[in-house]
Amino acid sequence: MKNKLQLFKEYIQNEGVIMSLVVSSLCLFLLCIILICSAFDSRGAEPLCVISLIFEFTYCVTLSFFLLRKREKYVHLLPFLFLNWLIGCFCLNVFFSIFEDLPVWVYLITLTFCISNFFIYSTQNKSNTALALFFINGLSYSLILYYALYLLPITLLSVIGIIVLGIGFYGLVPAIISIGHLIRLVKLFEEDRQYFISFASGILSVLIALFVFTYRLNIESERISQNEIAKSFDYNDDLPAYIKISQHLEPNFFNEILLKKGIVYKSSDDFFSFRGLDSFGSSKYNERKVHNPFINIAYAFCNELNLSTDDRINILKSNFDKRLETEEQLWSGEDLFTKDIKEDVKIYPEARLAYTEITMNIACEKESWQDKEAIYYFQLPEGSVATSLSLWVNGIERKGVLTTKEKAQAAYKQIVGIESRDPSLMQWKEGNKIVVRVFPVNYEKPRTFKCGFTTPLQAGNNEMKYQSLSIKGPNISNASTLSRIQITGDAKVRTSKDFEFKNNFYVNESKGLDDWEAAIPLNKINSSSFTWKDKTYKVKEIQKVNVPFTASEIILDLNSSWTLNEIESFVNLPQKSIYAYSDKEKKEITKENFKEIQWEFKNLHYSLLPLYKITKNSLIITKSGAFSANFEELNESQYLNKIKTGTKQQNLKVINISGEINPFWQTVKEQKYLDYYQASLQKSLQMINQNQFVLYKTDENSVNIEPANISIQETAKDSISKSNGPNHIYRMYAFGKVLEEQVKIQNDTLAANKYVPLAKDANVVTPISSLIVLETDADYENNGIEKNVDTLGNASIKNDGAVPEPHEWVMIIIGLTTLLFYYQRNKKQKA
DSSP states (O other): OHHHHHHHHHHHTSTTHHHHHHHHHHHHHHHHHHHHHHHTTOTTHHHHHHHHHHHHHHHHHHHHHHHHHOHHHHGGGHHHHHHHHHHHHHHHHHHSOSSOSOOHHHHHHHHHHHHHHHHHTTOOSOOHHHHHHHHHHHHHHHHHHHHHHHTGGGHHHHHHHHHHTSGGGGGTHHHHHHHHHHHHHHHHHHHOHHHHHHHHHHHHHHHHHHHHHHHHHHHHHHHHHHHHHHHHTOOOOSSOTTHHHHHTOOOOHHHHHHHTBTTTBOOOSOTTSOOOSOOOSOTTSOSOOBOOHHHHHHHHTSOOOOOOHHHHHHHHHHHHOOTGGGSOOSSOOTTEEEEEEEEEEEEETTTTEEEEEEEEEEEESSOOSSOEEEEEEEEOOTTOEEEEEEEEETTEEEEOEEEEHHHHHHHHHIIIIIIOOOEEEEEEETTTEEEEEEEEEBTTBOEEEEEEEEEEOEEOSSEEEEEOOEEEOTTOTTOEEEEEEEESSSOOOEESSOOEEETTEEEEEEESOOOOEEEEEOOOOOOOEEEETTEEEEEEEOOEEEEEOOOSOEEEEOOTTOOHHHHHHHHTSTTOOEEEEETTEEEEOOTTTHHHHHHHTTTOOOOOOOTTTSOTTOEEEEOOOSOOOOTTTTTTSHHHHHHHHHSGGGOOEEEEOSSOOOHHHHHHHHTTSSEEEEOOHHHHHHHHHTTEEEEEOOOTTEEEEGGGTEEEEEEEOOSSOOOOSOTHHHHHHHHHHHHHHHHHHTTOTTOOOTTHHHHHHHTOOBTTEEEEEESSHHHHHHTTOOOOOSSOOSOOSSOOSOOOOHHHHHHHHHHHHHHHHHHHHHHHHHO
16 A cells, blocks of 8 residues: 555656646546536536636647657656546537437546556556556547547548637547557557457457347347338238337337437447537437447447337337327426425225325426426326316415316417416326426426326225326436325225324335335225215216127237137137137137147237227137237327227127236227226136126216226215215216217217316316416416316315205304304403
8 A cells, every 4th residue: 555655646746747637637527517517408517618628728738739849758647638638528519519418437437548547557567456457448448449430520520620710629539549549558568468468358348248239239120120021011001010010029128229229329320421410319209318339339230220210209109108208398308307206195995986196396406598397197097087286386386277178288388388487287198197297397496286186996806905106207216205195984004015104194205106005905885975066976886787798709819928728728618719810810719720829929019909800799808918009109090090980880898817908908998999898817718608798887877987896876966865975976977977978979070078067067187178277367368268166176185075065054154153153252251
């Protein structure tokens, strides 16, 4: 240790070292601040760049002059020169976006190269430490070579820049450092060949890693290309061209990188051609664009995917659930983060419902030159509905107003896109997803919003389960989260994460938003109801009916998740015809060929059956996975048009033997193109043998909530009915009725949903209605939005109970009047 310390003291006594340390430390410190500022689009980055460039440029010109005149005397300062040149390159990249956004590891590897130069240039004795440093230097030197090759096409422009502005020199810096470093190393290699072996091993290790990575990318590229070729022979032109690839693509790290080429990751297809200084990426995809040298080099040796940008984005949506990233964004939201989350859950066992209230604090890390727009994506459990929205404006909570989706969207675009003032918008999306937008958010103006969701409990054989919401948004993973559960009644709860019982609440503090569930014993439905205006809404047990059904054919919706035993169990059914569809071709499955058939579908991860072609009165057995294309991605295809116009009359039944349901089947179920039932494999075989199917009994004045096994019935209010349940009962009924009517009129573009007033009355977000918060009452008037009067209004965790009956209102008024009378009388007596 003393020896190393002594060497350092001797080194700093050399001429110019102390000054070089001061300047380099200052410029390195400024670069760190610049990178942090530029990462958050801060206006403070550019002035700091100018200051850093002035120091660095003055120092480098002076040192270069001395090196040219007295090289041997100042050669020990060469590592400082290289370091400051590279600092200048990174500073200049803020003004001229040549490299785009570089990942953090690039800066660290570059710094490692510069630091290792200090040691290897002054190496005197061979040691294991010296050999390790040469290895590290070789590894990091490969990045400098990348810089030199990457900037080679702009060499001529850099020379012109030197003549005109002087800053063009930085375009030549990587090449100059590469050559200068090699010249310096040659002398060291002559002294000891072991240095060369260590240095070369460092470069070789990078090349091996790059080879392995590129080889793996090429395997995925080849798989995608094979599906492209196979698609060219298909006669199924009803589906978009990319669907075949999406169906056969198993999501993984490597094919995601391939699909993001030029969309998220920088791609230089030709390193030796002039690229210009323009930015890259797609405005249709909201993810920070990155220049990753490792990935960029690998792209150069990979086969090009014959897929358009739109096709690749659609595959990212279908297979990687990147639908949030493709939401239309009027303002950037790249630099936002979720600071705090409050997750408040109230469970109503008697009604088999729950209400979840999510409060989020959004912030921006650093000051930025423009306001930000935050977008959150809520995947709701089946049957759930959004019932409240609030935005804090100037410290005051402003509650959302329900209006038509067209009016809400137009008002939001007008205020955000043109007037740049405070709104928040909540919209329903296909597949029971909710999108919430908040604007503006900046460093000086963090925002708070709150939204509420009514969800059915999932009823099992012996217990009911509450499933937490799946939420995506700006950097949720590091948010401080407070979760709280309260239960009406005395039911015991079992949770999948640790909750502590405090003051009649179950409380948990954590980081991020965990996926968790709470289970309580299954109760019998007694008399939970809610009275609103002249109607009463009662919760009843759902009525299942076993109806006779002899399937004309049984269609197995095969994919890679099916096992041989599952297929064989259906093939062994006596006197049943079993088929599968491969694209449009129907194939019979027999005892002789079922293994071959299963092999054909081993790489198919989801299917899109031609439901409009399937024989009438057929039974479909599906085993759904988690992902698929949805109706939105298929919107302009002939396939979807035929589904909408030619499926309902086929009287198809479907049984899902999986516990999951993908977006395609979810929408088919919601829009009632066929009768859907979820059952185990054994139960489905039993139903087929008995020639039965299970339907849920429905009528004009009821709505079935299948996950909770309940039905909500509307009746006329009478003197006997008691309003003892939460108002969420009515909200669920209204949501169900709106969806039912929307399904009926979906093919009639001129028809209007007759339940629009019902949606407004219950304050529920649906395919036809949205919640919006505007800054002032005048904003509502200017955009033709009427405030809700005599409606349930926004749901609340604190106010969810029954509305008093008229005679109860009379008793309350009498009681209050009596109290006021006695108060005034006592006051006069004391006086």
